[in-house]
Amino acid sequence: MSNNKTSHNNIDPVTASSTQAVNRHPATEQRIEFRELPISPAHQSAKLSKKTPLALGQIHIREQKGRFQRIRTATNSLLVILFFLLPFISYQGNQAILFNLSEQQFIFFGTTLWPQDFTVLAWVFIAAAFLLFFTTVFWGRVWCGYLCPQTAWTFMYVWIETRLEGNQNKRIALDKAPWTRQKIVKRVAKHIAWGLTALLTGCAFIAYFVPARELYSDIFSLEASFWVTTWVWFFAICTYLNAGWMREQMCLHCCPYSRFQSVMFDANTKTVTYDANRGESRGARKRKQETELGDCVDCHLCVDVCPTGIDIRNGLQYECINCGACVDACNQTMEKFGYQKNLISYVSENSLKGKSQPIFTSLKFIGYGLSALIMLVVIGVDMANKSDIQLNVLRDRQNLYRETAQSQIENSYTLKIRNKTQQTRQYRLSIDKPQLMLVGNAELVIKPGEQLDYPVTLKTDIDQLMSTRTAIIFSVTDINQTDSRVSQQSNFFGPL
Incomplete structure (x- = not known):
């Protein structure tokens, strides 16, 4: 189903619903006029915040399947596997990647960088920053949704939680349930699994600084030195807290990227966006039911699957990490109701207005792209001139x-x-x-x-x-x- 309606981007959804009702039902004009009377702020706030996890407290993410979640799961899994396995790769008889702090050298697949060579690492970090900015101009916060370690470990911990405690509704019910033997067993099992994952993560991180093959055996046999043990447990505790307890709080309050990302956006940046012109006025209905409402059936799945607990229908928000979970959830609902997909989709502001322009005409896109290219050339020249x-x-x-x-x-x-x-x-x-x-x-x-x-x-x-x-x-x-x-x-x- 596709409806042609005027834009309601600047109109409150409740008021928009009433206004459209007047236009579509002139025979009941007197009753509709009663509905158009000013709505109290309290009532309006309650409607807009309905079932919003970010406003209600702890967020229990609903598992979602779909195209973008398959991509996210694949990229996250690949990065996590590489993170754990890279320290075990040997090259020319040595650990392929090793920051040897005691010898003040960085080994990377046979290439050894000493402190005087660390300008190469500086160029690498600068190039990575420009590549991130370059990608952001085109796809928004795609780094956060698909490549960020915080996102990868958060979804990993949610996966463990779901396997042990059940789906979203069961986890919410378990939170409210009294402390019984079954609840204690589930909670203890979950935190043990979280703790082991965190400990392995701490070992994997320190394995980039201490030879990996000896590290794991020393840690689990309690033979590691004091400082190695301290650093492993430090990063293990950080992982446990970040991915197990803080989760979206890291994205909302600690991540600087969420704060300055908007300065890199322009009207051609593709971000996860709700098409309010097509979706409003939203409302529940039965499948195949004739209705004058917009395509949004107000199922709240887009809110339930959001890892930061926001409602994307309220517009572009800095908390959105562009993971595409709400896109998959909405497309699933649209398919069930026989409506056109992509009510929520990766789309630019200009595309919604029918004024889509080639992204390569953006000055930001050109500037960040050239800057990244220059830095890559600098890295190549610096490495070519490096002597052994x-x-x-x-x-x-x-x-x-x-x-x-x-x-x-x-x-x-x-x-x-x-x-x-x-x-x-x-x-x-x-x-x-x-x-x-x-x-x-x-x-x-x-x-x-x-x-x-x-x-x-x-x-x-x-x-x-x-x-x-x-x-x-x-x-x-x-x-x-x-x-x-x-x-x-x-x-x-x-x-x-």
Whole structure:
């Protein structure tokens, strides 16, 4: 069923219902005029807040199936699985992803980043921010609905709760029921399951900082160190509180993204939206019943399935996380009543007005897209120029030079050479001036992640010097990978 009506976006649903009743039933005009008398604020507020979980207290989310919930479940499941399994992946004999705080290094699939390389991580975070803004301009808070860890763990905890305590109505009834043995058993089982999930989550998080294979065995055998145990339990408690108890409160009051997201929206941003022009005036009816009401049957399923407990029919609200649960619930109802789907849908303001424009014409879309692209290029360039060898050349601070009995001049240096890979490497040391001779071994073996302080002496005959200061370049080359090379300039001093 599809109704053609004028817009009621700025009209109260109750008043709109009365006004339309006058137009559609002129024969009962006197009775309808009585209904058009001013409605008390208390009565109006009670109607609008009917069955609104956000206003009534604790939210019990109703499970919903549908297209968007399948997408959300798939993306959430994939991210959760990757979160738990990535620390167990090995690469070249080491944990593939590891923030080794004790050694001050970040290992990512064979690439090791040291503190001086952390500008790459800064570029990654900036690029991720611009990509988030870029996506928001087009799809609104799709990150919150489909990719946010808070959403993933909240739905995971709701799934556990539903399996142990029953569906939405049974959970509400259980809350109101007296404390019987059955209620205690269900509640204890639920909190034990929540606690184990939280503990595994804490272990998984710390496994990115401590070798994962030893961490789990140490934690569950109570052999982990004090600080490792403390951090695991800290994140476990945070997970238990956030996903089990706070849930929507994190989205409503703690998440900064919900507060500033609106500045990235424009009239072409697709967000979960209720088509009030088609849905109002809402009202209950039987299936296949002829009615002059709008398509909204006022079933409140869109409210029951909302993880933040809002009524999307009240318009765009910052609490909406764009998860699409209300879209699936409404489409299910529309299908049962034989009405056209997408009374609630992902749609832009311009599309509702019939003025849809290509999203790529938006200045925000172009600006965020270019910014993200530039940052990705910067990351690529920075990674391409990153060397697996670090070299610092320090001159002897005590003597500028030394003159030997054989009429030779010597300069002393200390080379700080770091092997930034996770494999033992062989290096060759060289200088660019053939008249200078290197005293000592020119081939070095350095262990993974080790920094070698290597003393070096250069000498030459006094008659080979053309000036009191000669610029020289020290080079360190990987013997097995000659393209891996690093150089640094210094000076060789002699007498006047």
